[in-house]
Amino acid sequence: MPFDTIWTHAHLTTMAPDRPGLGIVEDGCVAARDGRIVFAGAAADLPGDARATETINCGGRWITPGLVDCHTHLIFGGHRANEFAMRLDGATYEEISHAGGGIASSMRATRAASEAELVASGLKRLDHLISEGVTTIEIKSGYGLDQDTEIRCLRAARQLGRERAVSVVTSFLGAHAMPPEADGDKDAYIDRVCNEMLPAIAKLNLADAVDAFCEGIAFSPAQTARVFAAAKAHGLPVKLHADQLSNLHGARLAAEHGALSADHLEHTDEDGVIALTRASTVAVVLPGAFYALRETQAPPIALFRKHGTHLALATDSNPGTSPLTSLLLAMNMGATLFRLTVDECLLGVTREAARALGKLHEIGTLEAGKFCDLAIWDIEQPAELAYRIGFNPLHARVWHGRSPTHFSN
């Protein structure tokens, strides 16, 4: 049976776990049928009688797995440029808050937006990520903070996956912040998250996972554990915004609940790193927020290496602390600010990001059986993808076997 497509004359970073580093194959090719990879390896190993409906000569370019952005808050109303300007003009956080700024500002704008408006504004950000080779994106709710708006945000996220040739994985993040109508009663709000919002969202199949923000300014470990228990009762995997601003032992908490990932982790200690590693919970670092907040404590990269923790990185695209819509730039920031190696950066936005979404069986490497999601790059070596700043060498993007000539975006 012929292949649908063969991409020839390419160098591959297969990211295959049984190969060292990036799993590089020089002079390789990729063959696909019915949207899945049938062969990815050395051209010399392709059967001599292999035929395909379409053969694409990549002219010596590099093929990586399609990029995976495993942590975004892509759906929200408005933006916070005004607040950004006020801070630079010397306004204090109190003054900004008094002027209606902060997360409450995004919540109001999100509540005021229709689903179509949320889709339209999200598409602009998504299109920028897609233009850099992203083929799978995680999108969280968490700017609605009431049941109707959280549902509307998750519907909008799902809709993005229908509007574009991209896979969308959703997370319900009701436990992101306190809505003003909750009057500061965090336990009562968590009750609502667990007993009303989550059941309704699970019933509608709008969430692929459940996330929470465990922090002094957000929710306690005990409140987070209640959210996790409710997620488990609905058969949903969990993940956590952990130890970003202080060490509440969020990493350990996430590991104890078998979380897919624990994210941020600037203040995680060695106990937390060991717990993550044992639970195979992926450590997701988010250098965009670190940069934008001008943080000085980086995540414990040396401990991740010492213990062999799975390590991914993502944009954290959001209107407040990381208005970043470039996964290539997230890689450069990971290298520059956290001293991640090039291999760690590239694995962190492919194989390890797929693992962080529980999708490693479907995406994240160039291996037979997985979806044929590819990014084809005009580069001479993979390191260029992390080295360049504000540059996009994408030549073509392939999602589920379809190359750019087959769809409009």
Add this chain to the structure above:
Amino acid sequence: MPFDTIWTHAHLTTMAPDRPGLGIVEDGCVAARDGRIVFAGAAADLPGDARATETINCGGRWITPGLVDCHTHLIFGGHRANEFAMRLDGATYEEISHAGGGIASSMRATRAASEAELVASGLKRLDHLISEGVTTIEIKSGYGLDQDTEIRCLRAARQLGRERAVSVVTSFLGAHAMPPEADGDKDAYIDRVCNEMLPAIAKLNLADAVDAFCEGIAFSPAQTARVFAAAKAHGLPVKLHADQLSNLHGARLAAEHGALSADHLEHTDEDGVIALTRASTVAVVLPGAFYALRETQAPPIALFRKHGTHLALATDSNPGTSPLTSLLLAMNMGATLFRLTVDECLLGVTREAARALGKLHEIGTLEAGKFCDLAIWDIEQPAELAYRIGFNPLHARVWHGRSPTHFSN
């Protein structure tokens, strides 16, 4: 006489010096004839009988002057991604140098490149800058370090201006680093720069200005002064890489020679700031290099404000310390890392960058008589241009009155 084109239904940041801040005009329009602005202001002030060959409704978008990147090293051979990867893998500077890395690596690749190859690789970087609304770019030589290659680089820079609808301003930077064949004899090399290279380049009219790198690892103030004297003898304005890594009083030196700009300035002291201000020498800050080198001492922004120094910012696009090809990102870095205000960032890539090139009479503001170079943005407020990270809201770019429908890039 009718206009060629009127852009209507726009908000303007005129950057006009007789208006406060960004010189904002809501509900404005711009009219052009023969490539120059004839009117820029409130729509209500446009004569009622104004007619144009073409009227473009901007739909409420914002128009800024076309962006000006006033400090780049855009022309060079090769790249330094491998060195970037080696550093992250733990290699020392000695090991990288031993492996042939550093500026010597770029010099060898530049010497080995033909003019056509230099144009081709420069075009990729230029196209990214153009895609973000840049209409004028300064390009330095300085990776050739011998007469033939310096000339070839400046020819390639001039050629970029013929390949694209963009204005190119060139600087001869022979005094950038020491070529290996000079055997460490800096004075002898400066002799060659002043007595051989500069006269040849001036005769060919390849340089619009002369630049130098005054630093312990480069050239001394006395050597720099000799370069400046030679430039003056050829009627060329000067500029300086000053006080980046240490305070050699480069800012004062630049001011004493009436330099157009002094660039970097991380270590400039108040005397230097006062000297720059008195000489109307523009302070050009380069946050990309600060970011990539993980510097901790920012330029003296507070002193620039105190004394009213003209302040611009630029990408410093180069293969080693700032492989950055996004002027929008340079603005975000200026705001995030140097705490520049939004107005300082936007003026710094328009009016003040034009001043830094000695071109304020022709570009940099939306005022009658200047070239009609425009950037038209899909934004709700100008602050978005500095707030977003890795996002490009450019709607259209106009160079000398020609909108994108009139040329191919």
